[in-house]
Amino acid sequence: MNEPIYVTQPVLPELEAFIPYLEQIWENKILTNCGPLHQQLEKELCEYLDVPFISLFNNGTIALVTALQALDLDQGEVITTPYTFVATAHSIVWNKLKPVFVDIDPITSNIDPNEVEKAITDKTVAILPVHCYGIPCDVALLQKIADKNNLKLIYDAAHAFGCKYQGQSLLNYGDLSVISFHATKVFNTFEGGAIVCHSAEMKQRIDQLKNFGIVNETTIIDASLNGKLSEVHAALGLLQLKTIDETLEARKKVDQIYRKLLQDVQGIKCISRLNMEKDNCSYFPIVISEDYPLTRDQLFEKFKVQNVFARKYFYPIMTDLEIYQKYSAETPQAQLLSQQVLCLPMYPELTIEQIQLIVNVIKSVM
Template sequence: MTDLKADLNVTQTYLPPLEEYIAYVREIWEEGWVTNNGRLVQQLEDQLKQFLGVPYLQYVSNGTVALQLALNALELKGKVLTTSYSYVATSSIIHWENCQPVFIDIHPETLCIDPNLIEERIDEHTTAILATHVYGYPCDVVAIDRIAKKHNLKVIYDGAHAFGVKLNGTPIYQYGDASTISFHATKVFHTVEGGAVITNDSTVDERIFLSKAFGHRGDEHYRLGINGKNSEFHAAMGLCNLPRVSEAILRRKQLSELYREQLADVPIRTLQPNNTLSYNYAYFPAIFEDYDTMQRVKQGMEAQGIFPRRYFYPALNQLPYHQGEPCPVAEDITQRVLCLPLHSTLKEDEVLFVSSVINQLF
């Protein structure tokens, strides 16, 4: 095993060869067009649509703005049913858009919103479902689609973790009325900061385009908008990274399988894709038997320079500005989960080191 002196964090940003990025920067300098839907932004959008297998995609400034634009473009009001187990942006943006989040507990196996609990929470004020593909593992999109059609609800999927994921060969972003992605520097594919909104509807796509650009094209104003655009410099990073995503996912898969092999005798639960899922190995969550065990292992790892993350914590219904109904499954999982270090530049020796520390702590 190599000498491991550096801290091992839960994620690490992949940076492409500097000369490749600089070549794009020179082009930007020569053209003098740095933002406002420039050539590289349009090129990245076209390549992302092809890679992800979707008809419409708007590249935006970050994944949170992507959620905001999706809710706005679908013209949602009233109550939005949402998961209690996700990153805080998922629920906060519902409030931000003057809607009311209604928290639904999660399925204990998938950790995604439990479709069996959705219908009982629908009333005359409910307009949409906002669900998260947790750690990139898909929601029960078939059941959610059936419920939404029955009750005339819109569906938005927070797919921040689901870049490149397919279910039974179908790209996961083809489901729902809109899907959002984060291209933050910690993600499987990143543009330093960035995100996207995906839809299958050309009218909704046009609303998103206008809404991210202050609501106007040229001098003609069509709707209320914000500044959700992204720059040529961010698009350049995406154009450097996109050709390397498939290789990065394969690397993540290899490291995840090594973790499972090394931790096979440890009393933790891990998530594993089945044969219907083309997964991207975005994270490696480990669910411990109880809170005390999780904390003991976390502290022991940190003492060895390993920094996992309690991702997600806390349950969103427990945040002081939400005051949601109890969601016992989500509240339980948040007390027991740690995401272990996983990224495409992680070394096998580092996975072995992390695993050996965990084994020793047990």
């Protein structure tokens, strides 16, 4: 039996390099509440990502919940994609807003702006698209739609760390962008996330909301959550930033090898990534069509026999989950992609031999 190959594997620095940061925390005796390492990481992330303001969070889900709260949205509808992780939809419901699911563009796997426009009603207050797999949404058209209808535009950019598109960071589009630093992401702080915003005033509001809504010892402005990132998590982030460019370059090489080896396999389509000034190659999804001898689920099981653990990501779509069935919508493209997609293992330390084994499993039934 081969050694297991998982769909992802966290990038971690040498343990010895982490110890001096821990020693600094022990010396400072500051563990949380926007300590010195937290402040330093915010500063360095702004510089690296080329964004004006960033607020760190303990995870991306709390960041999404807080982003919607920060915009003071009245009760109403938020248009979003069913082809996403549950945190996107959960954040809407947590804010007592109604998710309205619309279909995707099958080429990019992102929300279809034309479907967004058709779904707008007098109850619509915001649009929440997802840069799926780190592939940019149609940011220009979505912004045009939001401006025309006076809607807030919040991007779930969990997959989009480090991506640059049309001359700037992909995180700079919309009113707010939310990123994840979960262990499975391109850049991780064990667990974490952040909100990117465009003004000091908005950052101050977000910083207050992630700290129970506290303004000072006697003033609390909102009933909000505790979303602060600890000093230990910030320390790992500072260390991860030192090698992030090497990580992205290694991911790019894995992506290129996959595409070369799979380019002529009938019935297997590699989801294309739009031309970007900087890509993070965060996932490697393939689409298994009827021209391939096996279904997606059959290939998924065949991989497991070989100790290869791919992922049906995203499956099922939101409206197929029992808790969201009451928000059902006609989204045939999202439904089809969800039934055909499979994310292959993707991480910097994946070897050529492992990639070849994965591809051989795919080709073995041809």
